[in-house]
Amino acid sequence: MIFEGLAEKLQSTLGKLKGKGKLNEKDVKDAMREVKLALLEADVNFKVVKDFVNKVKERAVGQEVMESLTPGQHVIKIVNEELTALMGNVQSKISFSSKPPTIIMLVGLQGAGKTTTGGKLGGLLKKQGKKPLLVACDIYRPAAIKQLQVVGEKLDIPVFSMGDKEDPVNIAKAGISHAVKNNNDLVIIDTAGRLHIDEVLMDELKNIKAEVKPHEILLVVDSMTGQDAVNVAQSFNEALGIDGVILTKLDGDTRGGAALSVRSVTNKPIKFIGMGEKLEDLEPFHPDRMASRILG
Numbered sequence: 001m002i003f004e005g006l007a008e009k010l011q012s013t014l015g016k017l018k019g020k021g022k023l024n025e026k027d028v029k030d031a032m033r034e035v036k037l038a039l040l041e042a043d044v045n046f047k048v049v050k051d052f053v054n055k056v057k058e059r060a061v062g063q064e065v066m067e068s069l070t071p072g073q074h075v076i077k078i079v080n081e082e083l084t085a086l087m088g089n090v091q092s093k094i095s096f097s098s099k100p101p102t103i104i105m106l107v108g109l110q111g112a113g114k115t116t117t118g119g120k121l122g123g124l125l126k127k128q129g130k131k132p133l134l135v136a137c138d139i140y141r142p143a144a145i146k147q148l149q150v151v152g153e154k155l156d157i158p159v160f161s162m163g164d165k166e167d168p169v170n171i172a173k174a175g176i177s178h179a180v181k182n183n184n185d186l187v188i189i190d191t192a193g194r195l196h197i198d199e200v201l202m203d204e205l206k207n208i209k210a211e212v213k214p215h216e217i218l219l220v221v222d223s224m225t226g227q228d229a230v231n232v233a234q235s236f237n238e239a240l241g242i243d244g245v246i247l248t249k250l251d252g253d254t255r256g257g258a259a260l261s262v263r264s265v266t267n268k269p270i271k272f273i274g275m276g277e278k279l280e281d282l283e284p285f286h287p288d289r290m291a292s293r294i295l296g
């Protein structure tokens with residue numbers, strides 16, 4: 001379960017405040033020291049932790065809190081609000097084009113879950129009434145095209161491919177023409193990933209972006225890689241410009257550092273989360289629900 005350790009520590013630290021009745025500045029400072037440690041142990045970015053704790057401290061030692069009859073509960077409310085703010089406050093949705101098809105380009109490193117997520121996202125949006133087409137532009141990883149076809153078949157979503165000999169830019173363009181002809185109002189482009197970020201990868205993605213002008217570029221990153229995921233997000237955002245993040249494998253991430261840091265570091269929202277290997281295991285990301293999960 002995500003936030004396992006963090007939830008336990010925060011709930012016990014803040015629970016102590018609740019039992020205290022009146023609070024003084026030292027009580028809040030001591031509690032915030034423990035909150036800080038718990039966040040760092042959950043692999044949250046150091047600067048994010050520092051800013052977060054300072055914000056909570058500043059609000060929590062305010063007169064209104066200190067003089068209230070339930071100061072502990074006030075502090076918990078502040079922590080909840082600031083955690084929610086850290087993750088972007090409100091759910092960030094896909095912005096569909098008024099002139100279909102809406103084009104979503106999925107990018108990310110190999111193994112992050114891009115191909116699977118492409119199918120999951122198609123399935124989710126199909127349930128909402130869209131008519132998706134998956135486009136196979138990952139021509140380098142053996143079996144990536146086949147994998148997308150298998151996923152498409154399971155979900156009854158068409159997959160456009162031109163094999164592995166054609167230039168991905170051409171495949172993407174042909175895929176969109178195919179979508180227009182076949183009344184698909186949503187195109188999801190699965191692009192190639194590499195083991196590391198390199199110039200060749202970025203150049204290819206930049207070329208696809210320039211030709212296709214996607215409405216959304218979503219970065220798929222593996223939550224379990226913690227701060228590496230945040231660094232990857234930062235690099236992709238700087239090099240390519242992304243519109244949002246899909247955080248995969250949250251079901252296997254007990255710490256949750258990426259979920260708590262990525263928005264604040266990149267200023268780009270988490271739009272969806274992967275919660276398992278099955279094709280229905282993709283959910284919209286709700287910052288408020290995540291914060292409540294941490295605080296119980």
Ligand code: GDP
Pocket residue numbers: 108109110111112113114115116117193248249250251252273274275276277281
């Ligand atoms: P790609 O190289 O980025 O296209 O990655 P794949 O789509 O092939 O996914 C790599 C592995 O991660 C596969 O075994 C997927 O089943 C798995 N995977 C993807 N998303 C999730 C998720 O949200 N949870 C879990 N547990 N596994 C996932």
